[in-house]
Amino acid sequence: MIEVATPVIELSGLSRRYDLGEISVVALHDVSLSIARGEFVAIMGASGSGKSTLLNLLGCLDQATSGYYRLEGTDVGGLDEPSLAHVRSLKVGFVFQSYNLLSRTTALENVELPLIYSGRPSDGRERAANMLRLIGLGDRSEHYPNQLSGGQQQRVAIARALVNDPAILLADEPTGNLDSKSSLEIIATIRRLNEEQGLTVVLVTHEPDIAAYADRIITLRDGVVLSDVQNQRTQVADSYSQSVRSISDRDSRSENEAMRSGAFAMMMLQTAWTAINRNRLRSALTVLGIMIGVAALIATVTVSREAGQHVRQQIEGLGTNLLIVFPGATTSSGASGGFGSRSTLTVDDAEAISENAPSVEFVTYSNRQSAQVVHRDRNWNTTVEGVSARYLAVRDWSVAIGRSFLVQEDLGGARVGILGQTVAKTLFDDADPIGSTIRVGGIPIEVIGVLTPKGRTGFGQDQDDIVLVPFNTAQDRITGVTAPTSKVSNSNPIFNASSNPLGVGRKIAGVVGAIFVKSRSPELSEQAMSEVGQILRRRHRRPQDQSDDFTVRNINDLINVAQSATHALALLLASVAAISLAVGGIGIMNILLVSITERTREIGVRMAIGATRIHILLQFLLEAVALSSVGGSIGIVAGLGVSLVVSAIAGWPISISFTAIVIGFLFSVIIGVFFGYYPALKASRLNVIDALRFE
Secondary structure, three states, rough: OOOOOOEEEEEEEEEEEEEEEEEEEEEEEEEEEEOOOOOOOEEEEEOOOOHHHHHHHHOOOOOEEEEEEOOOOOEHHHHHHHHHHHHHOEEEEOOOOOOOOOOOOHHHHHHHHHHHHHHHOHHHHHHHHHHHHOOOOOOOOOOOHHHHHHHHHHHHHHHHOOOOOOEEEEOOOOOOOHHHHHHHHHHHHHHHHHHHHEEEEEOOOOOHHOOOOOOOEEEEEEEEEEEEEEEOOOOOOOHHHHHHHOOOOOOOOOOHHHHHOHHHHHHHHHHHHHHHHOOHHHHHHHHHHHHHHHHHHHHHHHHHHHHHHHHHHHHHOOOOOOEEEEEEEOOOOOEEEEOOOOOOOOOHHHHHHHHHHHOEEEEEEEEEEEEEEEEOOOOEEEEEEEEEHHHHHHHHOEEEEEOOHHHHHHOOOOOOEEEEEEHHHHHHEEEOOOOEEEOOOOOEEEEEEEOOOEEEOOOEEEOOOOEEEEHHHHHHHHOOOOOEEEOOOOOOOOOOOOOOOOOOOEEEEEOOOEEEEEOHHHHHHHHHHHHHHHHHHHHOOOOOOOOOOOOOHHHHHHHHHHHHHHHHHHHHHHHHHHHHHHHHHHHHHHHHHHHHHHHHHHHHHHHOOOOOOHHHHHHHHHHHHHHHEEEEEEHHHHHHHHHHHHHHHHHOOOOHHHHHHHHHHHHHHHHHHHHHHHHHOOOOOOOOOHHHOOO
16 A cells, blocks of 8 residues: 655746747746655656756756745745755755766765765764765775776765755666666665665656656656656655654754864865866966065065164164264365365364263264284284274274273373274184284284174174274374374373363364264254254354355164165065065966866866855865965965075074064965955856756
8 A cells, every 4th residue: 555645846837948049948848746755756758858957956956947846845946045055965865877976086075075065074974984885885985986887986976965864866867877787786776775764766767677666657758747657666665754854944054064164174175285286287387476476575574674674783883872973075176075075073173062062972083094904924904993082982882802992092192902803803813812912004003902793884884894093093103194282181191071071181183084973862863963063063164155064964864764775675575576476366366267167067066965155165265275375385485595595695694584474474365365266256156057067
């Protein structure tokens, strides 16, 4: 006796028309039928009769032109795309004639895929393995489709269709590509699942011997139901109906929960890596632009930061809160001789600044010239600078070993000197030079100290290549010019700071090469600069309509100029990096568009087994991000390498900037998202049935 089962499928006036330009083709016309839960129905008909079209409508792969389709009482025509994907994932299992297995995933991974899309990853791997064992392929789970026979591939497709425990199994010519033995094995498996589990089966076939296994045979011709007859059957199982829930409450897992699952993330990463690895050369050329752009960005950030800091440190090495007064320039035939070509500054100018400028803390001066220094069999051409005793204090320069000048040594023109690190290393290697005698311009000079290293200035000058001697010694003995002198300002050879602000032993009316002025604080630098200018204009009797015969430079101004130049260079390099990143991004967009064309059928298969549009969007977006991230990672390493090379050549100390690394990687990810979004969106908007039919 045949039991009356609950209808699971109801069709009423269902039609499907395809518009091909000006031609309209009717694939189905006014089809009305119902299929009970647990029935095994075979749909037969000649090619073009509408069998596959009907099956695609039942599987929610296509949509009807008119009429309605109710699945367990729910009107499928009123469902949106995510809900249709939910139906394909949990309610309907589809077995394709051409198997439609993903070629680069194993049998186990193919079967597990619907579970991942449905948000059931906790027992997914075990469930998929059990399903493979159920259809007799437990020992082939790690094989790829090309390592399986046609019958085995069809069994994997059946396992994939059943793994989510669907209410309905739809099979489109499941034995059409198989030999007779494999065909009997496949149909026997489907029949057994129908009888043992009460699975509703709708099978499309053109073979009468296969249709004979069904309880009911529906014949189509030209899109119309020609006949609908019962076949011999012992009993239609209905026990399965109690375990199947409705579309609305079958699975409470949300789409967001599925996307948050670790299994889904791992699947996307694996797929992205497979896509990249599939075309290695093309992928390598694509990431090249990203790599160059990120490398340029990292190098720009790191080198410009270190260069700017190095230049600042070196300029500040001249002294903090420092003003430098240079002599005026001579002009001949309309051409300027440059700073210092005219001797306009004197010791008296320096003393006047010290006494009359309230914002000034210290004043010193110097004269410099090149001279040959000799020690035993070694000699070196260096800069010899005659300075007052306050010079090191104004320059914020200390003595590493030994001591500085005493006031009475300047007073008496003592033959003593302090060596810079470069000169000390050249003449003495690592030996202690204190107490040794060197000859400077033929004059014996006793070494009393060695200066701490200053390094090079931002203009490439080695500040350590210098010998300091007392100002009086330089003028009276080394240069060969004896400056006029005046009355000694104090009979005591040791002066304190208040009675001897310049730190000299006697007033000298001679000219100086430069005057160094240290303000009392950085905030007073501008005020000190104004006071110095007013004092010197007054002393040099410069009328208002004449330009100054001196120039006052603020160290802070030099720092700003150097930083502006560094900033301009950084912007130039950053523009190169931006262009490279844009080129790399366009390359990513191009490779994804090509990839979508190549993988259109794969996209259709994923959507047919339950993937939503957001799944496909995220899949291709992740591939874009993966490509850009690989390029960004390589670019970071290359950028750091370039930075280290530049640092070694320039002699700059360099520190790896974690911020620069993070910025470079984030830029690569942003480029991937920006340029990958359009191709990913295009992939997600593909029509399921059109994608499956794509060749």
